[in-house]
Amino acid sequence: MTRILALCCVLLLALPDLAAGNETATPLLTTKQRFSMPVYTTVGGRTIKSLQVGWESYGELNQSKDNVILITHYFSANSHAAGKYHPDDTAPGYWDALIGPGKAIDTNKYFVISVDSLANLSANDPNVITTGPASINPDTGKPYGLDFPVVTIKDFVNVQKAVLESLGISKLHAVVGASMGSMQALEWAASYPDWVPRMISVIGAGQSDAWTTAALEQWAIPIRLDKHWQDGNYYESEAPIDGLAASLMLITQQALHPAFFNQQGEALNYHPLESGPLSDIRQSHSIVKWLSERAHSRAALMDANHLLYLVRACQLFLAGHGDDLNASMKAVKAKSLFLPAENDLLLMPYMAQAAHDALLNNNKESVYDEIKGNFGHLDGVLNIQQKAADIEAFLQN
Amino acid sequence: MTRILALCCVLLLALPDLAAGNETATPLLTTKQRFSMPVYTTVGGRTIKSLQVGWESYGELNQSKDNVILITHYFSANSHAAGKYHPDDTAPGYWDALIGPGKAIDTNKYFVISVDSLANLSANDPNVITTGPASINPDTGKPYGLDFPVVTIKDFVNVQKAVLESLGISKLHAVVGASMGSMQALEWAASYPDWVPRMISVIGAGQSDAWTTAALEQWAIPIRLDKHWQDGNYYESEAPIDGLAASLMLITQQALHPAFFNQQGEALNYHPLESGPLSDIRQSHSIVKWLSERAHSRAALMDANHLLYLVRACQLFLAGHGDDLNASMKAVKAKSLFLPAENDLLLMPYMAQAAHDALLNNNKESVYDEIKGNFGHLDGVLNIQQKAADIEAFLQN
Numbered sequence: 017m018t019r020i021l022a023l024c025c026v027l028l029l030a031l032p033d034l035a036a037g038n039e040t041a042t043p044l045l046t047t048k049q050r051f052s053m054p055v056y057t058t059v060g061g062r063t064i065k066s067l068q069v070g071w072e073s074y075g076e077l078n079q080s081k082d083n084v085i086l087i088t089h090y091f092s093a094n095s096h097a098a099g100k101y102h103p104d105d106t107a108p109g110y111w112d113a114l115i116g117p118g119k120a121i122d123t124n125k126y127f128v129i130s131v132d133s134l135a136n137l138s139a140n141d142p143n144v145i146t147t148g149p150a151s152i153n154p155d156t157g158k159p160y161g162l163d164f165p166v167v168t169i170k171d172f173v174n175v176q177k178a179v180l181e182s183l184g185i186s187k188l189h190a191v192v193g194a195s196m197g198s199m200q201a202l203e204w205a206a207s208y209p210d211w212v213p214r215m216i217s218v219i220g221a222g223q224s225d226a227w228t229t230a231a232l233e234q235w236a237i238p239i240r241l242d243k244h245w246q247d248g249n250y251y252e253s254e255a256p257i258d259g260l261a262a263s264l265m266l267i268t269q270q271a272l273h274p275a276f277f278n279q280q281g282e283a284l285n286y287h288p289l290e291s292g293p294l295s296d297i298r299q300s301h302s303i304v305k306w307l308s309e310r311a312h313s314r315a316a317l318m319d320a321n322h323l324l325y326l327v328r329a330c331q332l333f334l335a336g337h338g339d340d341l342n343a344s345m346k347a348v349k350a351k352s353l354f355l356p357a358e359n360d361l362l363l364m365p366y367m368a369q370a371a372h373d374a375l376l377n378n379n380k381e382s383v384y385d386e387i388k389g390n391f392g393h394l395d396g397v398l399n400i401q402q403k404a405a406d407i408e409a410f411l412q413n
Numbered sequence: 414m415t416r417i418l419a420l421c422c423v424l425l426l427a428l429p430d431l432a433a434g435n436e437t438a439t440p441l442l443t444t445k446q447r448f449s450m451p452v453y454t455t456v457g458g459r460t461i462k463s464l465q466v467g468w469e470s471y472g473e474l475n476q477s478k479d480n481v482i483l484i485t486h487y488f489s490a491n492s493h494a495a496g497k498y499h500p501d502d503t504a505p506g507y508w509d510a511l512i513g514p515g516k517a518i519d520t521n522k523y524f525v526i527s528v529d530s531l532a533n534l535s536a537n538d539p540n541v542i543t544t545g546p547a548s549i550n551p552d553t554g555k556p557y558g559l560d561f562p563v564v565t566i567k568d569f570v571n572v573q574k575a576v577l578e579s580l581g582i583s584k585l586h587a588v589v590g591a592s593m594g595s596m597q598a599l600e601w602a603a604s605y606p607d608w609v610p611r612m613i614s615v616i617g618a619g620q621s622d623a624w625t626t627a628a629l630e631q632w633a634i635p636i637r638l639d640k641h642w643q644d645g646n647y648y649e650s651e652a653p654i655d656g657l658a659a660s661l662m663l664i665t666q667q668a669l670h671p672a673f674f675n676q677q678g679e680a681l682n683y684h685p686l687e688s689g690p691l692s693d694i695r696q697s698h699s700i701v702k703w704l705s706e707r708a709h710s711r712a713a714l715m716d717a718n719h720l721l722y723l724v725r726a727c728q729l730f731l732a733g734h735g736d737d738l739n740a741s742m743k744a745v746k747a748k749s750l751f752l753p754a755e756n757d758l759l760l761m762p763y764m765a766q767a768a769h770d771a772l773l774n775n776n777k778e779s780v781y782d783e784i785k786g787n788f789g790h791l792d793g794v795l796n797i798q799q800k801a802a803d804i805e806a807f808l809q810n
Contacts, residue, residue, distance in 0.1 A: 059691075060691050060692055162694050162695065164694075166690070166691060166692065166693065166694050168691070223685050224685045225671065225675050225678060225683075225685075226674055226675050226677065226678025226679075226681070226683045226698075226700040227666075227671035227674040227675055227678070229683070229685065229698050229700055229701065230662075230666055230674065230698075230700050230701055230704055231666060233662075233697070233698075233701045233704075234659075234662065234663050234666065237635060237659045237662070238634060238635055238638055238659070241635055241638040241639050241640075241655060241656055241659060242638050243638075243640040258638060259638055262634045262635070262638060265627075265630075265631065265634070266631050269624075269627055269628060269631065274622065274624035274761065274763070277623055277624040277627065278622050278623050278624055280623065281622060281623025281624070282623075284623070286622075286623045286626070287731075288620050288621045288622075288626065288728065288729055288730055288731040289729055289731055289734060293563070293725060293728060293729060294456075294457050294563060294565070294729055295457055295563065296563065297559050297561075297563050297721065297722065297725060298559065300630070301623075301626050301627075301630075301728060303623040303626055303627050304626065304627055304630045307627055307630075324694065325694065328690060328694060331685065331690060331698060332685055332686055332690065332691055333685055334684075334685040334686055337686060361758065364671065366671070
């Protein structure tokens with residue numbers, strides 16, 4: 017239990033650093049690479065000049081370039097899916113339990129690659145390379161702010177495709193992603209079916225339904241309420257850190273489950289009738305302070321406008337951009353594996369089930385299996401080793 | 414389905430007006446009464462001068478004054494639990510399906526009474542009488558703002574007790590409440606056991622655990638972010654309506670379930686790739702506009718500081734104020750009935766289960782039974798007639 021709590025303290029301090037307990041004696045080492053594109057045209061028909069994104073890889077690309085597994089990352093993550101930049105890094109990439117030599121996604125066999133999203137949340141992290149509203153607009157010499165075009169999950173996929181093509185790759189062995197990464201994975205399978213023979217969706221969805229689009233909006237609202245946000249033009253003044261931290265508090269809670277959260281309460285000696293909040297409306301309970309402090313700490317490397325653009329990308333998600341999910345799944349050629357988390361309150365299992373059912377309705381090959389655990393949505397990251405053998409077998413098939 | 418959607422549009426527009434479909438030909442009529450207290454001392458040891466609250470009753474108090482059922486109301490409601498003020502009111506009180514002549518809580522037999530909470534959310538509703546941060550502080554002649562003392566669920570109960578005692582009542586037949594009302598009901602049973610032979614907790618809890626206290630805090634945060642909030646001193650300037658509406662959007666979504674919410678999406682022709690939000694980051698999806706418009710409309714009669722004080726009262730909730738729930742339940746003499754909603758995402762059934770278990774551990778009489786439905790938390794209001802027979806039998810026993 018202590019180990020799990022410690023793991024989760026790390027998690028809430030810096031979501032990408034999840035797999036601290038899974039370090040190997042000789043860690044996989046990786047380096048952030050930079051990919052540039054002079055012009056990119058978005059799905060919405062707008063252009064982005066001098067687009068740049070970071071990427072990482074683990075393992076070697078073989079001569080026929082057919083051993084590629086693409087890892088698409090979740091909302092608050094980046095392409096640091098596994099390994100370390102330096103042997104003395106405190107923690108490896110978020111799915112290090114899954115990716116590495118001899119692991120389920122075996123870097124002795126596969127060339128594993130991941131790409132930082134557009135409008136990546138951690139725009140101020142020196143290990144992230146992204147293009148988004150915080151980037152300099154070459155036409156004005158100033159940050160885009162809300163002049164940055166709306167981007168979609170399909171735009172993330174199109175940029176990943178350009179990165180892969182720059183390496184001479186024209187087909188994947190598989191695409192695998194968790195949460196927002198699952199959206200990209202299924203988008204790949206539906207939009208570029210000839211590229212994707214295998215797709216794994218972890219804690220995922222096939223589209224954002226009305227519930228999810230509204231829930232995502234709740235993440236955006238605190239940022240727009242922060243007086244420092246100023247319609248997105250805060251780059252020469254104070255950033256809307258309180259609004260951003262409020263958003264992260266909401267995201268963190270929704271990504272967890274009471275079963276874990278209340279264990280954290282016990283560790284803090286939480287009591288409903290704590291004397292501070294009982295005596296003073298301006299004071300907070302221990303659990304609130306804990307959540308707030310971690311959110312403010314994480315917010316330092318993040319950009320508030322980037323969060324708004326990621327929210328919008330997820331709201332606009334319907335894999336394959338068809339009329340509906342059933343129509344969208346027609347084009348898929350991949351065999352699919354859906355691994356929702358049984359106690360997920362953010363992307364509840366019914367969402368993965370709906371995508372799986374739409375594939376079966378279209379006579380596609382698809383498997384559905386739930387991850388057990390008490391973390392909620394985050395079981396897709398923290399308990400992924402539970403499905404390591406299934407993932408390994410699925411990739412070999 | 415159309416009737417249910419219509420009912421829920423009403424619900425989201427004005428939560429107290431829930432039972433529009435359950436009107437009888439000759440409606441029960443009621444009048445808001447006023448109760449005043451020169452001085453009230455809070456659980457936290459502070460004093461409130463000239464305390465005033467509203468109350469309503471349905472049915473007649475018998476001579477021995479032993480036919481009293483107290484209805485304790487939920488977060489966004491007030492004492493208008495049943496009936497109408499005027500025959501031409503558009504809707505009766507929120508639990509009119511349950512309370513009235515010949516209904517489960519039969520006003521031909523019982524004197525049913527309900528009291529507006531302190532810091533009632535609808536401070537600007539002419540049908541609500543409450544004392545809270547928006548009230549004039551007699552010592553300064555100005556609204557209290559954050560100088561108003563923190564109040565707890567037990568303070569709500571203590572004020573209700575004073576109202577009852579002013580009517581010569583010294584014992585209840587039963588106390589019945591939903592959600593925040595369930596907190597008051599169990600507080601009654603634990604704090605004043607000799608008053609309470611029967612307690613019904615609908616969509617309820619026995620305490621606010623760490624999860625719930627943090628979730629409640631998420632409701633408060635948007636208000637404090639609104640630049641018009643000004644540390645609670647907005648009574649002579651613009652009210653923080655956007656922050657208040659943001660809070661209501663979150664509360665509304667958390668009180669519902671995807672199963673219902675997505676039906677509403679269908680009614681709006683929601684699509685993930687709507688052209689407005691795809692082309693412009695400042696535009697919103699249909700479902701977001703729907704939620705926002707209803708929240709802004711409801712916010713007009715509500716007070717933002719009152720919401721903060723209600724959040725705090727709910728966070729400070731441990732029925733009976735014992736060391737823990739098990740210790741608190743020792744004093745209870747009531748037989749209890751817990752009716753959580755199976756799909757409740759706000760106060761999940763595990764919370765009612767924990768209170769029920771704590772009572773059984775203390776060898777108390779308690780029954781636990783779940784309300785079925787697709788509304789989530791709001792099944793406790795919208796589907797309460799499902800348990801009408803059980804409630805009627807429980808009250809007669």
